[in-house]
Amino acid sequence: MGGGRMEEMVPGADAITGVGTRRTRRRVVQTPPxxxxxxxxxxxxxxxxxxxAFAxxxxxxxxxLAILEITGRPYFLHASGTAAAILFSLPLNRAWSQHVFGEGAEEYRRLxxxxxIAAVVVALAGLLFGALDVQPWVFLAVPLVGxxxxxxxxxxxxxxxxxxxKSGTCMLPVMAAGAPGTVRDLIERxxxxxxxxxxxxxVCTDSGTGEVGGIAVAGRLDEVAEQVRRGGYRVVAVTSDPYWTPARLQQLAWDLEGTGAELVVAPVLMEIGGPRLNVSGVLGTPLLRVSAPAFTGGRRIIKEVFDRTTAGLGLLVISPVLLVIAVLIKLNDRGPVFYRQRRVGRDGDTFMMIKFRTMVVNADHLRNDLLDANEGSGPLFKMRRDPRVTRVGAxxxxxxxxxxxQLFNVLGGTMSLVGPRxxxxxxxxxxxxxxxxxxxxKPGLTGLWQVSGRSDLSWDQSVRLDLRYVxxxxxALDMVILWKTARAVLSGKGAY
Known part of the structure; x- marks a missing residue:
C-alpha cells in the first residue's frame, strides 16, 4: 500500500499487557496498516x-454487614442507593474516559x-425521603471508596x-503535522x-519530503487525512504552521471522521494547560479561553489551612525522628543543629528558612574557593561531591x-507544602x-522540581517546572506532587 513511511517495528511478546513489544531498526520501510x-x-x-466497582x-x-450486626436492621435501600449513586456518578463525570488515563491529575480530579457528587446525591435523597440515618453512608462509605x-x-x-x-508497549501511534521545528519539539517531548x-x-510537513527528528516524512500537510487512513494512526497532532488556517483545520476534522483518530491541536501557549484552558463557542467560533492564574480566593484559603494543619500534625508525628537527627548532628562535630538561611518568598519578601545543618560550620566562607568546581546551571551552586558536606549530612x-x-516555616506561613523552590x-x-x-x-517544601529530577535538573528545566506549577x-496537583514526593525521597535519586 502507499502508506506513510516510518522505522520498522518488530513485534514481540509482553507478558503483562498482552501487547507486542516494538523495537526500532534504522531501516526505513513502508508503514503497515x-x-x-x-x-x-x-x-x-x-x-x-x-x-x-470492586472498591x-x-x-x-x-x-x-457491620450495621446489620450492630443494629440488627438491614439497610438494603441505603446500601444499594449509595452504590448506585457512586457507580452512576463515575461515568457521568467522565471518570472512566480513556483520555484521562495514565497522565496528570485530571484522572484523580474526576474521580x-x-x-x-455521589455523597451529595445520597444526602439529598435522605432528606427527600426522610431517611435521616444516611450519615454513615455519606461521611464514611463514600470516603472509604475513595x-x-x-x-x-x-x-x-x-x-x-x-x-x-521498559518495553515500549501500550503506546498510541501518532501522526504529527506541522512545521519541522514544532514537530521536532513534539517528537523530543x-x-x-x-x-x-x-x-x-x-510526519507530514509542507514540503512532504525528508525527515524530522529521525522520522521519515510521509507526505504533505494536505495529505494528512489520507495518510491516517492508510496508516491507522490513533492521534493526529497538529503543530504550528502557517498552512493551518481555521478552514483547513475544520476540513481536516471532517476528513478524519470515521478513522478512529483523535485530532489534537497544539496551542501556541504550550506551557499553559489544565484547569486554565477552556474551549467555548462565541458566535459560532470556537475560542480557546485562558483564564488568569488564581493566586487568591477560596481554593488558596483551603490550601493555606491544609498546609498549616498538615505541618503541625507532621511535626508532632515525626518529633522523635527530629530529635534523633539533632543528636546525630551534634555528635558528629559538636556544631549547631540547625542552619538558617535567608530565602526569597512570595512577592519578593525574604524570610529565614530553617534546615538541619549538613555542612561544616564555615561552609558559606568556603564557597568562593569552590566556584571553579560548580556543577550547577544558571545561578545555582551545586556539587555532586561537595567537600563541605559532613558524613551525617550526606x-x-x-x-x-x-x-x-522547613515544616516550621510552613506552620509559620512563610512557606507552603508544595510550591516553587x-x-x-x-x-x-x-x-x-x-x-x-x-x-x-509561596515557595514549597516540595514541588514539581522535587519529583522530576531534583538536583539533576538544569536551570531552565527547573524554571519551566516552577512556572508550570504557578x-x-x-x-489535585498538590495531592499528586505530595504522593510522588515520598517515592522520590525514598529513592534518593537526584539528591546531593
Whole structure:
C-alpha cells in the first residue's frame, strides 16, 4: 500500500499487557496498516471500571454487614442507593474516559468530583425521603471508596507506565503535522516522557519530503487525512504552521471522521494547560479561553489551612525522628543543629528558612574557593561531591531529611507544602521576567522540581517546572506532587 513511511517495528511478546513489544531498526520501510484503535485501551479501561466497582461493592457490602450486626436492621435501600449513586456518578463525570488515563491529575480530579457528587446525591435523597440515618453512608462509605479506589488507580497507572518505559508497549501511534521545528519539539517531548504514551510514527510537513527528528516524512500537510487512513494512526497532532488556517483545520476534522483518530491541536501557549484552558463557542467560533492564574480566593484559603494543619500534625508525628537527627548532628562535630538561611518568598519578601545543618560550620566562607568546581546551571551552586558536606549530612541530603525543619516555616506561613523552590536573594537578582513569576506564590517544601529530577535538573528545566506549577496550580496537583514526593525521597535519586 502507499502508506506513510516510518522505522520498522518488530513485534514481540509482553507478558503483562498482552501487547507486542516494538523495537526500532534504522531501516526505513513502508508503514503497515494498523487498527484505528489499540486493543490495550479497552483492556485497561475494563480494569479501571472493574477496580472502581470492586472498591464500591467491597465498602458498601462491608458497611451493610457491620450495621446489620450492630443494629440488627438491614439497610438494603441505603446500601444499594449509595452504590448506585457512586457507580452512576463515575461515568457521568467522565471518570472512566480513556483520555484521562495514565497522565496528570485530571484522572484523580474526576474521580474525586464523582465521589463528592455521589455523597451529595445520597444526602439529598435522605432528606427527600426522610431517611435521616444516611450519615454513615455519606461521611464514611463514600470516603472509604475513595481511599481504596485512588491507590488502585495509582497501581494501574504505574503498571501502564512500566509497560511504556521498559518495553515500549501500550503506546498510541501518532501522526504529527506541522512545521519541522514544532514537530521536532513534539517528537523530543514524547521521547523524553514516554510514560505519556505518545509515539510519533509518521510526519507530514509542507514540503512532504525528508525527515524530522529521525522520522521519515510521509507526505504533505494536505495529505494528512489520507495518510491516517492508510496508516491507522490513533492521534493526529497538529503543530504550528502557517498552512493551518481555521478552514483547513475544520476540513481536516471532517476528513478524519470515521478513522478512529483523535485530532489534537497544539496551542501556541504550550506551557499553559489544565484547569486554565477552556474551549467555548462565541458566535459560532470556537475560542480557546485562558483564564488568569488564581493566586487568591477560596481554593488558596483551603490550601493555606491544609498546609498549616498538615505541618503541625507532621511535626508532632515525626518529633522523635527530629530529635534523633539533632543528636546525630551534634555528635558528629559538636556544631549547631540547625542552619538558617535567608530565602526569597512570595512577592519578593525574604524570610529565614530553617534546615538541619549538613555542612561544616564555615561552609558559606568556603564557597568562593569552590566556584571553579560548580556543577550547577544558571545561578545555582551545586556539587555532586561537595567537600563541605559532613558524613551525617550526606545521608540527610540523600533522603531529604535535612528539609524536615522547613515544616516550621510552613506552620509559620512563610512557606507552603508544595510550591516553587525557595531561591536565594542573589539568585533572584539575575532572574529574567518569566523566572520572576515564581515569586507570585509561596515557595514549597516540595514541588514539581522535587519529583522530576531534583538536583539533576538544569536551570531552565527547573524554571519551566516552577512556572508550570504557578500557572496551572490546583489542589489535585498538590495531592499528586505530595504522593510522588515520598517515592522520590525514598529513592534518593537526584539528591546531593
Amino acid at each position: 494498523r487498527a484505528s484503535s489499540t486493543s490495550w485501551e479497552g483492556r485497561y479501561r475494563t480494569w479501571v471500571i472493574g477496580c472502581d 464500591t461493592i467491597l465498602v458498601i457490602a462491608t458497611m451493610a 474525586g468530583r464523582a465521589l463528592i 481511599l481504596i479506589a485512588l491507590p488502585q488507580r495509582y497501581v494501574l497507572r504505574k503498571i501502564l507506565h512500566h509497560a511504556r518505559n 514524547t521521547r523524553a516522557d514516554s510514560h505519556v504514551g505518545w509515539r510519533v510514527e509518521a 545521608v540527610l541530603r540523600r533522603y531529604s531529611l535535612d528539609e524536615l525543619p 525557595p531561591p536565594l536573594p542573589e539568585e533572584t537578582e539575575s532572574y529574567h521576567r518569566a523566572a520572576r513569576r515564581r515569586l507570585l506564590v 500557572e496551572d496550580w490546583s489542589l
